Amino acid sequence: MHKHAGKMARLVSTMALTAAVVLSGGNAIAQVDPGLKDYAKTTGVAGNLNSIGSDTLNNLMTFWAEGFRKQYPNVNIQIEGKGSSTAPPALIEGVAQIGPMSRAMKKEEIEKFENKYGYKPTEIGVALDSxxxxxxxxxxxxxxxxxxxxxxxxxxxxxxxxxxxxxxxxxxxxxxxxxxxxxxxxxxxxxxxxxxxxxxxxxxxxxxxxxxxxxxxxxxxxxxxxxxxxxxxxxxxxxxxxxxxxxxxxxxxxxxxxxxxxxxxxxxxxxxRMLYLYVAKEPNKPLPKLTEEFLKYVLSKEGQEIVVKDGYFPLPAKVADKQKEAFLK
CATH class of the missing domain: 3.40.190.10 (Periplasmic binding protein-like II)
Structure with missing residues (x-):
């Protein structure tokens, strides 16, 4: 956990300079970083996507799914949000492609995942929360x-x-x-x-x-x-x-x-804190196209505008780009 806490601290420190915040009537209203890229629609995106995990991220996942389906009507996304601890077993058992978590995965959860797949899960920061x-x-x-x-x-x-x-x-x-x-x-x-x-x-x-x-x-x-x-x-x-x-x-x-x-x-x-989506990505192999495009959408300007709409705080462009590197390499 300490390693993840350090990662969170590093991410947050990079955000301090780049977050776009407007003070309005005494309340800080988060605005998306103008440096965030628009989502670029592609072809051949269809199929089923299952998300199991965090309740905190439940509404966000629902809004992201709605926005994504407007781009790709042939996509079916199912979301279950009963708690972050349900995400690692769902990823391990292969019943979910995405595991939302409002905390970083614990050491023992990572070890169980690695025992199944032979590699570690990929962690993607998708929004900030207080x-x-x-x-x-x-x-x-x-x-x-x-x-x-x-x-x-x-x-x-x-x-x-x-x-x-x-x-x-x-x-x-x-x-x-x-x-x-x-x-x-x-x-x-x-x-x-x-x-x-x-x-x-x-x-x-x-x-x-x-x-x-x-x-x-x-x-x-x-x-x-x-x-x-x-x-x-x-x-x-x-x-x-x-x-x-x-x-x-x-x-x-x-x-x-x-x-x-x-x-x-x-x-x-x-x-x-940072809010995360976890995926099972084999090293040196791309994610399935549907999962990859959904994550790109979440980290795009449109995806981060949804973060603001749901009352959370968007990622600065530099941080969003860093998160993309985790699943595009």
């Missing part, structure tokens, strides 16, 4: 530190907060909020978001038994919308008007940053 900490829209909380997030969600408190956090008063809220207990929502262990949050926000600690596990990102957001005392985490693409994404600081007392594109590429927001 994993948001959501509260109800009526909650006055504005910001939170990483050690406080840990003390809310984790029973091990590896982030160093001296006490368990169970009420909103412990986070500085007053009046009727002061003694109100926190109602905690999260994902299940099949989720890449669960794994990423455990590693980054829980400092590799353990979740509390009181976390109400949800089957998908949308249900976490819906739960927090319906529960005034709710707090949960999901990708920024699932944000609705019923919730508020609070600013997060690396440490208590330090500046807290909003989960915007600008703050993710500038490495200021502590829970920024």
């Amino acid at each position: 994993l948001a900490v959501y509260v109800n829209k009526d909650n006055p909380l504005k910001e939170i530190s990483m050690e406080e997030v840990d003390a809310i969600f984790s029973k091990t408190r590896k982030g160093g907060h001296p006490t368990d956090i169970t009420t909103w008063g412990q986070l500085g809220l007053t009046g009727q909020w002061a003694n109100q207990p926190l109602s905690i929502y999260g994902r299940n262990s099949a989720s890449g978001t669960y794994g990423f949050f455990k590693e980054k926000a829980l400092f590799k600690g353990d979740y509390k038994d009181t976390v109400k596990e949800q089957p998908g990102s949308a249900s976490v957001v819906l739960s927090v919308t319906e529960d005034k005392s709710g707090i949960g985490y999901s990708g920024i693409g699932y944000k609705t008007s019923g919730v508020k994404a609070v600013s997060v600081s690396k440490k208590k007392g330090e500046q807290a940053y909003e989960p915007t594109a600008e703050n993710v590429v500038g490495k200021k927001y502590p829970l920024g």
Whole structure:
């Protein structure tokens, strides 16, 4: 995992200079890099494509599939998004050609893949995400530190907060909020978001038994919308008007940053991440044409415009070109 974390850091640092971000009304709205190339339609693209994996990427995959089918009506794309941990077995068993994941593959997953194929899976970064900490829209909380997030969600408190956090008063809220207990929502262990949050926000600690596990990102957001005392985490693409994404600081007392594109590429927001598609590509052999063209479409200007439409952050052109190298060599 550490090797992948280093790769993520390197990618994000290359993005800092090239991300196109427009500040509008106080919110950073990601815009696609004008350097991204238009998708070039080709001939002979038909058949079935199966995608199994991340729930976070489910809507994105659906939008990409719709856009791709407009180019190629003879293509049938099936998408299943029950969690990132379902992607590696699906690729290994050959029931999926694409495995979306909201975290990097673990060492043991790569080893199982290599045992089957004799080579490693190919990792393609396709979008940027900020994993948001959501509260109800009526909650006055504005910001939170990483050690406080840990003390809310984790029973091990590896982030160093001296006490368990169970009420909103412990986070500085007053009046009727002061003694109100926190109602905690999260994902299940099949989720890449669960794994990423455990590693980054829980400092590799353990979740509390009181976390109400949800089957998908949308249900976490819906739960927090319906529960005034709710707090949960999901990708920024699932944000609705019923919730508020609070600013997060690396440490208590330090500046807290909003989960915007600008703050993710500038490495200021502590829970920024890359979203991936994994494929089985034999070294020195091209991918099947359908899979290759779908990946080219995802990394094109049109594909990255869909990323923005779905509420995530697009890749700068230099980063998109780098990702293409992974499956075109």
